[in-house]
Amino acid sequence: MTGPQSRADTRKLLEVRDLRKHFPIRKGLTRRKVGQVRAVDGVSFELLEGETLGLVGESGCGKTTTAHCILRGLEPTSGRILFRMDSGEVVDLAELDESQLRPLRKQMQMIFQDPFSSLNPRMTLLQIVGEPLLVHGVASARQRRQRVAELLELVGLSPDHMRRFPHAFSGGQRQRIGIARALALQPRLIVADEPVSALDVSVQAQVLNLLMQLQDKLKLSYVFVAHDLSVMRHICDRVAVMYLGRIVETAPTEQLFSAPRHPYTAALLAAVPAPDPRVRSQNEPLSGEVADPADPPAGCHFHPRCPHAEERCRQQMPQLEAISPGHEVRCHLARQLTLEGVEIPAAKGSS
Amino acid sequence: MPPTPMASDVCTPLLSVRRLKTVFPLDEGTVIAVKDVSFDLHAGRTLALVGESGCGKSVTARSILRLLDRPGRIEAGQVLLRRPSTEQAGPETIDLAKLDDDGPRIREVRGGEIGLIFQEPMASLSPVHTIGNQLTEAIRLHRDVSKCEARSMAIGLLREVGIPQPQQRIDFYGFELSGGLRQRAMIAIALACRPRLLIADEPTTALDVTTQAQILQLLRQLQAQHEMAILLITHDLGVVAQTADDVAVMYLGEIVECADVDTIFHDPRHPYTRALLKSMPAMHATNRGRLETIAGSVPHPFQRPSGCPFHPRCPQVITGQCDCQAPRLRAIGESHQVSCLLEEAGS
Numbered sequence: 001m002t003g004p005q006s007r008a009d010t011r012k013l014l015e016v017r018d019l020r021k022h023f024p025i026r027k028g029l030t031r032r033k034v035g036q037v038r039a040v041d042g043v044s045f046e047l048l049e050g051e052t053l054g055l056v057g058e059s060g061c062g063k064t065t066t067a068h069c070i071l072r073g074l075e076p077t078s079g080r081i082l083f084r085m086d087s088g089e090v091v092d093l094a095e096l097d098e099s100q101l102r103p104l105r106k107q108m109q110m111i112f113q114d115p116f117s118s119l120n121p122r123m124t125l126l127q128i129v130g131e132p133l134l135v136h137g138v139a140s141a142r143q144r145r146q147r148v149a150e151l152l153e154l155v156g157l158s159p160d161h162m163r164r165f166p167h168a169f170s171g172g173q174r175q176r177i178g179i180a181r182a183l184a185l186q187p188r189l190i191v192a193d194e195p196v197s198a199l200d201v202s203v204q205a206q207v208l209n210l211l212m213q214l215q216d217k218l219k220l221s222y223v224f225v226a227h228d229l230s231v232m233r234h235i236c237d238r239v240a241v242m243y244l245g246r247i248v249e250t251a252p253t254e255q256l257f258s259a260p261r262h263p264y265t266a267a268l269l270a271a272v273p274a275p276d277p278r279v280r281s282q283n284e285p286l287s288g289e290v291a292d293p294a295d296p297p298a299g300c301h302f303h304p305r306c307p308h309a310e311e312r313c314r315q316q317m318p319q320l321e322a323i324s325p326g327h328e329v330r331c332h333l334a335r336q337l338t339l340e341g342v343e344i345p346a347a348k349g350s351s
Numbered sequence: 352m353p354p355t356p357m358a359s360d361v362c363t364p365l366l367s368v369r370r371l372k373t374v375f376p377l378d379e380g381t382v383i384a385v386k387d388v389s390f391d392l393h394a395g396r397t398l399a400l401v402g403e404s405g406c407g408k409s410v411t412a413r414s415i416l417r418l419l420d421r422p423g424r425i426e427a428g429q430v431l432l433r434r435p436s437t438e439q440a441g442p443e444t445i446d447l448a449k450l451d452d453d454g455p456r457i458r459e460v461r462g463g464e465i466g467l468i469f470q471e472p473m474a475s476l477s478p479v480h481t482i483g484n485q486l487t488e489a490i491r492l493h494r495d496v497s498k499c500e501a502r503s504m505a506i507g508l509l510r511e512v513g514i515p516q517p518q519q520r521i522d523f524y525g526f527e528l529s530g531g532l533r534q535r536a537m538i539a540i541a542l543a544c545r546p547r548l549l550i551a552d553e554p555t556t557a558l559d560v561t562t563q564a565q566i567l568q569l570l571r572q573l574q575a576q577h578e579m580a581i582l583l584i585t586h587d588l589g590v591v592a593q594t595a596d597d598v599a600v601m602y603l604g605e606i607v608e609c610a611d612v613d614t615i616f617h618d619p620r621h622p623y624t625r626a627l628l629k630s631m632p633a634m635h636a637t638n639r640g641r642l643e644t645i646a647g648s649v650p651h652p653f654q655r656p657s658g659c660p661f662h663p664r665c666p667q668v669i670t671g672q673c674d675c676q677a678p679r680l681r682a683i684g685e686s687h688q689v690s691c692l693l694e695e696a697g698s
Contacts, residue, residue, distance in 0.1 A: 005536070058559035058560070058561065058562075062656030127424045149624065170648045170649070171404075171648075172648055173648070199626065200403040200404055200586065200649070201403070201586065201588070201630055201631055202626065202644060202645035202648075203403075203404060203648055204630075204632070204647075205630040205631075205632065205642035205643065205644045206423055206644045208632065208642055209641055209642055209644060212639060212641070227559065227560070228632075229560070229634065230631075230632040230633060230634045231632050232631045233633070233634055234639065234640065234642065235630065235639065237639075241397060257634065267523070267561060268560060268561065268563075269634070271560040271561045271564040272560055272589065272634055273563075273567070273590050273592060273593040274586070274589060274592060274593065274634070275588045275589045275591075275592045275616070275631055275633065276592050276616055277592045277593075277595075277612040277613050277616050277619075278613065278616075280592075281564075281593060282591055285561060285564035285565045285568055286561045286564070286565075287565070289529050289531055289532075289562070290529075290559075295595070342634045
């Protein structure tokens with residue numbers, strides 16, 4: 001595993017700049033536009049080669065919309081999505097049309113959340129995993145069979161099961177099928193949208209281990225979308241916390257968990273129930289709810305729920321500011337507040 | 352004001368499930384969803400039923416309330432609900448498993464003495480009735496009050512579960528509320544008749560973490576106020592650690608280990624409980640560390656393994672014993688029961 005130092009030297013694979021996605025709200029007979037939901041409102045981040053970046057936040061924060069925009073599953077309203085191709089050339093994915101985008105799709109793939117609805121029940125594993133190969137015309141029928149067998153083995157399934165249909169497999173196995181399909185064209189970027197949240201905890205661990213193994217083996221880069229912070233803790237190198245369509249904090253994982261600087265990050269960390277009855281939380285949980293993204297509060301979007309909010313927060317939207325290298329926070333009070341993170345026990349070995 | 356319980360009442364459990372067996376006879380074969388499950392629920396305490404999907408935890412809850420989907424039925428066992436003495440009658444014990452599942456007696460219990468919260472508040476609230484309609488219906492089914500009184504009681508309940516502006520929200524429909532408020536409304540309906548037992552089936556699974564923390568705190572407060580017993584069904588061990596007093600771990604329809612919460616987390620004895628705890632991604636773990644896993648997955652219910660149900664996945668399996676001899680749940684300490692041949696050999 002490479003340390004953060006050598007990681008910084010590797011080149012950027014993906015750079016998202018000021019990405020916005022607004023959904024119109026239409027009403028009445030003429031479907032006139034009466035407002036808009038700012039699902040993603042100025043998101044910027046970069047992903048280095050071989051790195052895992054986590055996008056975390058509660059439902060409605062825009063993390064999934066961001067993920068879909070990167071792969072152009074959704075049309076972004078504005079912003080740039082700079083992707084460095086394997087030839088070394090940098091392209092803006094947001095500007096390309098469908099035909100220009102198609103050859104690039106080989107290099108970026110998606111893993112979906114629900115292993116039950118993301119696999120066609122009327123196709124066999126051979127057809128499902130082999131479909132990307134067929135679409136991109138990269139293999140003859142025999143080569144395809146061979147490649148599918150390799151892929152199934154790679155994700156820990158038996159190639160003998162190639163003729164079976166998805167219903168014959170459990171949730172964890174189906175998610176492996178989805179991963180094999182994503183890997184078929186040897187992509188460099190994988191966008192994984194909540195890949196383990198539909199799985200039971202024992203199976204979830206298997207799939208997370210598989211994703212980490214594959215990354216080391218195939219030099220993959222992940223954009224990992226999830227709402228579960230403990231999963232993030234395990235798999236991500238860096239984490240970006242989103243709230244109401246904006247990134248409020250990004251930091252290397254260890255730093256984000258041990259020393260969060262945004263009150264929302266701290267509240268999220270405190271809300272995760274500790275799996276130990278001896279440390280029962282005495283903290284008051286964060287009050288209130290996520291505001292309506294069609295009508296966000298003025299100033300800092302988080303101020304109505306923030307225990308530290310002051311006058312400035314109600315009027316002025318804070319900017320994302322670097323407080324140390326690699327640690328950016330969108331909070332007026334980032335430098336003043338001391339927030340509680342999660343204690344990290346001194347090198348206990350991997351347990 | 353309920354009469355103060357006598358000394359003997361304190362230790363008598365509110366509800367006792369004894370050797371419950373629930374089966375689903377299907378065309379392809381019979382699925383034993385719950386097998387020989389026994390546990391007690393005490394006033395003011397929370398028992399968590401924990402396990403992965405398909406382990407029978409929800410079916411257990413539905414068996415207690417006799418809400419099984421067809422063709423499921425209780426094949427054996429008892430579900431004993433104890434009623435305190437009232438002015439009209441002395442204390443009595445009724446076996447819910449023997450009642451007609453559509454009769455008036457079980458309906459009196461459902462929503463009256465036992466409240467139920469489901470996982471998905473959107474699917475369990477009626478889309479064509481307001482929250483107020485559904486609340487007053489629950490109240491008037493079990494209590495003889497006028498519509499007007501029921502409405503003011505409903506507003507009181509909404510306030511109690513922390514819904515802001517209850518006078519207005521009472522006329523909202525379920526879909527007009529956010530996930531957290533919807534779940535609060537569900538809790539208000541479940542609590543409408545001050546049940547002595549609340550069954551919460553994955554009450555926070557569909558919610559965000561900050562909302563989950565709010566709902567769990569609310570449940571704790573309400574339990575302390577009303578001395579309710581709670582049967583909490585969940586797969587989230589974090590939620591268990593934070594809310595339960597006692598824990599029963601289920602695997603393939605059987606309870607494999609049962610103990611107080613501290614013992615389960617700090618001295619687990621069954622290999623499945625241990626594996627489950629280890630495979631949990633922890634917040635304070637090292638970054639990119641390999642997670643412990645349990646080999647394989649939960650077997651298909653038609654292919655129930657012989658002997659111990661966990662033996663094909665067990666890291667400590669004794670070949671020749673675990674696959675032919677079914678272990679029995681036995682006490683290995685004060686309020687600690689395990690069903691494992693390793694423990695039988697050890698004692």
